Amino acid sequence: MNKAQTVDRQLGDRNIVLHDLSKFYGDVLGVNRIGLEIESGITGLVGPNGSGKSTLMNVIAGLIAPTRGQLKVLGVGPSTTEKFFSQLGYCTQYDSFPAGINGYDFICNTLLIHGHDKKIARKLTSQTLEQVSLTEAAMRSVDSYSKGMRQRIKLAQAICHQPDVLILDEPLNGLDPMARAQVIELFRGFADSGKIVLISSQILHEVDLISDRVVLLNSGYLVAAGDLTNIQSETGEPMKIFIRSSHANDIAARVFEFEDVVEAQMHNDGEGLFIRSTNADAFFLAFNSQVVDKGWTIESMGPADETIEAIYQHLIVEKQVTT
Amino acid sequence: MSTTDPSADYIHVPQLAPGLQVWRRQLLAIFSIEFAKAMFSRRAFSCYALICMPIILMVVAAFDESRDGSAAFSTIENARRIFGYIFSALIIATVLFLGNASIFTSLFRGEMLDRSIHYYMLTPVRREVLVVGKYLAGLCAAIILFGLCTLISFLLLYVPFGVEQFITDLSNGIVAQQLGLYLGIVVLGSMGYGAVFMATGLLFKNPLIPIIVVAGWEMLHFILPPALKVFSIIYYIQGLLPIPMDQGPLAVIAAPPPLWVSIVGMFGLSAVTIAISVLILKRLEVKYTEE
Numbered sequence: 247m248n249k250a251q252t253v254d255r256q257l258g259d260r261n262i263v264l265h266d267l268s269k270f271y272g273d274v275l276g277v278n279r280i281g282l283e284i285e286s287g288i289t290g291l292v293g294p295n296g297s298g299k300s301t302l303m304n305v306i307a308g309l310i311a312p313t314r315g316q317l318k319v320l321g322v323g324p325s326t327t328e329k330f331f332s333q334l335g336y337c338t339q340y341d342s343f344p345a346g347i348n349g350y351d352f353i354c355n356t357l358l359i360h361g362h363d364k365k366i367a368r369k370l371t372s373q374t375l376e377q378v379s380l381t382e383a384a385m386r387s388v389d390s391y392s393k394g395m396r397q398r399i400k401l402a403q404a405i406c407h408q409p410d411v412l413i414l415d416e417p418l419n420g421l422d423p424m425a426r427a428q429v430i431e432l433f434r435g436f437a438d439s440g441k442i443v444l445i446s447s448q449i450l451h452e453v454d455l456i457s458d459r460v461v462l463l464n465s466g467y468l469v470a471a472g473d474l475t476n477i478q479s480e481t482g483e484p485m486k487i488f489i490r491s492s493h494a495n496d497i498a499a500r501v502f503e504f505e506d507v508v509e510a511q512m513h514n515d516g517e518g519l520f521i522r523s524t525n526a527d528a529f530f531l532a533f534n535s536q537v538v539d540k541g542w543t544i545e546s547m548g549p550a551d552e553t554i555e556a557i558y559q560h561l562i563v564e565k566q567v568t569t
Numbered sequence: 570m571s572t573t574d575p576s577a578d579y580i581h582v583p584q585l586a587p588g589l590q591v592w593r594r595q596l597l598a599i600f601s602i603e604f605a606k607a608m609f610s611r612r613a614f615s616c617y618a619l620i621c622m623p624i625i626l627m628v629v630a631a632f633d634e635s636r637d638g639s640a641a642f643s644t645i646e647n648a649r650r651i652f653g654y655i656f657s658a659l660i661i662a663t664v665l666f667l668g669n670a671s672i673f674t675s676l677f678r679g680e681m682l683d684r685s686i687h688y689y690m691l692t693p694v695r696r697e698v699l700v701v702g703k704y705l706a707g708l709c710a711a712i713i714l715f716g717l718c719t720l721i722s723f724l725l726l727y728v729p730f731g732v733e734q735f736i737t738d739l740s741n742g743i744v745a746q747q748l749g750l751y752l753g754i755v756v757l758g759s760m761g762y763g764a765v766f767m768a769t770g771l772l773f774k775n776p777l778i779p780i781i782v783v784a785g786w787e788m789l790h791f792i793l794p795p796a797l798k799v800f801s802i803i804y805y806i807q808g809l810l811p812i813p814m815d816q817g818p819l820a821v822i823a824a825p826p827p828l829w830v831s832i833v834g835m836f837g838l839s840a841v842t843i844a845i846s847v848l849i850l851k852r853l854e855v856k857y858t859e860e
Contacts, residue, residue, distance in 0.1 A: 271856070304855070307691065308690075308691075309687055309690060309691070309854065309855040310854040310855065310856060311852075311854060327693060327694070327695055327696065328587045328693040328694075328695060329587075329693070330693070331691055331692055331693035331694075332585065332693035334691070335691075336691050338687060340684050340687065340857060342683060342684035342685055343685060343688075344606075344680070344683070344685045344688065345610060345611065345683055345685075346610065346611075355598065355602055356688065356692065358594070358595075358597075358598035358602075359595055359598045359599060359602075359689070359692045359694055360585065360595075360692055360693060360694075361585045361587075361591035361592075361594045361595045361598075361693070361694070362582075362583070362585070362594070363594060366580075366582075366583060369580050370580055370582065373579070373580055403688065407582050408581065408582040
């Protein structure tokens with residue numbers, strides 16, 4: 247094994263690695279030929295309904311077996327049950343619980359089944375319930391919980407054993423704005439401590455806010471993966487750039503002198519300008535020298551469509567409309 | 570809601586090295602959870618209803634004081650024979666069979682139906698430990714429920730004859746011998762039926778059809794040739810009955826197996842069925858849409 251292979255292997259041991267992974271339900275496609283490496287930090291999994299997000303999450307979490315391909319989570323496959331599941335927490339989309347159980351027992355039982363002794367399990371249960379703000383409701387039956395509380399107790403079940411990999415299927419569903427902010431803070435804390443957090447959500451702007459990277463799925467296929475800047479540049483679409491300046495009119499008059507600029511549009515307030523460039527790097531370079539030459543004052547400048555919503559719109563919605 | 574801020578009070582999860590100690594803790598945890606479910610959940614109501622049936626019947630027979638001398642329990646021998654029939658026809662064929670079907674098919678299928686099996690499947694527990702833990706919990710619940718039913722029913726046969734008769738039978742060993750055999754049948758029957766129904770619950774989306782098939786096979790075992798009788802559970806347990814039952818004119822008579830064969834047979838059946846259940850569970854995919 248050469249040095250590069252050893253480094254790849256070591257990285258694979260710290261990441262989620264999917265190699266040519268497919269899942270079919272009979273003749274129905276779940277996901278097809280997914281090759282992906284998910285690193286530590288927060289990764290947003292985005293796609294329309296039926297795109298294969300939940301299938302992919304269930305495969306990664308070991309709940310369903312891939313029809314073809316390989317999966318390793320921190321270097322371990324699902325057949326190594328004890329190691330695989332001890333390092334993984336999964337908050338599923340299923341809103342169901344063991345009949346009649348209360349919040350405390352739900353978490354404590356999970357920890358006991360993990361193999362912890364009762365004393366540790368009780369302490370960890372109290373700590374986890376506090377993390378998700380359910381200490382007061384702990385002894386109530388989960389059946390009597392609100393949607394948001396059920397979501398939080400599921401989250402508690404996923405994090406109570408402090409896994410290195412956290413998989414969350416629509417974790418923000420049913421949460422009020424305050425709880426959403428708190429849960430997002432919790433995810434950020436996990437990611438900042440070097441753990442892998444994989445989140446699927448339909449709420450694109452929230453994924454946008456919290457994700458370090460995104461994975462876009464459509465009809466079971468991987469459409470794009472990586473950080474937003476890379477995905478945006480790989481789409482080949484002109485990048486939309488917003489420039490806020492008191493000289494917006496002057497800039498607009500000169501902007502088509504740049505070869506790569508294909509569109510310009512004034513902002514409503516007259517002090518901003520949207521432009522579209524086919525080569526953003528070249529534009530920024532040339533524009534900077536113009537700013538110095540002309541003495542324009544620039545308040546801010548940056549990509550205006552480097553959001554999941556914009557990429558989603560371009561890569562999925564527009565392609566579906568075209569099809 | 571707080572983040573994972575590692576403050577002074579923050580407890581870190583201790584590393585668990587898989588091995589006997591962890592497996593024992595996991596087994597105990599699964600056992601206590603499943604035992605509580607089998608004994609006290611809503612699903613247990615059907616078992617409580619079943620165990621009431623022979624007890625009620627024995628109460629009616631015990632307090633039957635027909636004036637013409639045709640009381641059900643006219644003599645102690647008659648009472649023992651009637652209990653033998655009730656045990657054979659009602660406790661084995663109905664309570665033990667249906668009760669075990671209810672307890673053991675629910676162990677996995679019940680959780681698939683209420684969509685909570687994934688909580689088990691996401692834990693780092695060996696599937697062998699999970700199956701054995703659930704099986705032992707179901708078995709203990711079955712033995713307690715059906716054993717208690719047998720014990721109460723048996724004691725009720727002494728009601729018309731008083732404490733003196735009971736003490737006499739106790740001192741000359743009749744109670745110990747007969748009750749021991751009846752309870753032994755409950756234990757072996759629960760082991761055999763339990764293992765079969767646990768695997769049935771894992772294999773079939775609707776276990777009702779296989780339960781009916783098994784019931785039919787068990788009911789017809791008396792007309793089966795000896796070579797086929799060995800594939801029915803009732804063959805192994807009925808031979809232990811202290812008062813043999815007349816199986817009717819159509820019965821194909823076969824010598825009952827020795828006690829050790831019955832015991833080894835039920836242990837063997839349980840072991841094989843548990844091994845099959847482990848294999849099924851290892852290949853199980855959690856797809857509730859199909860349930």
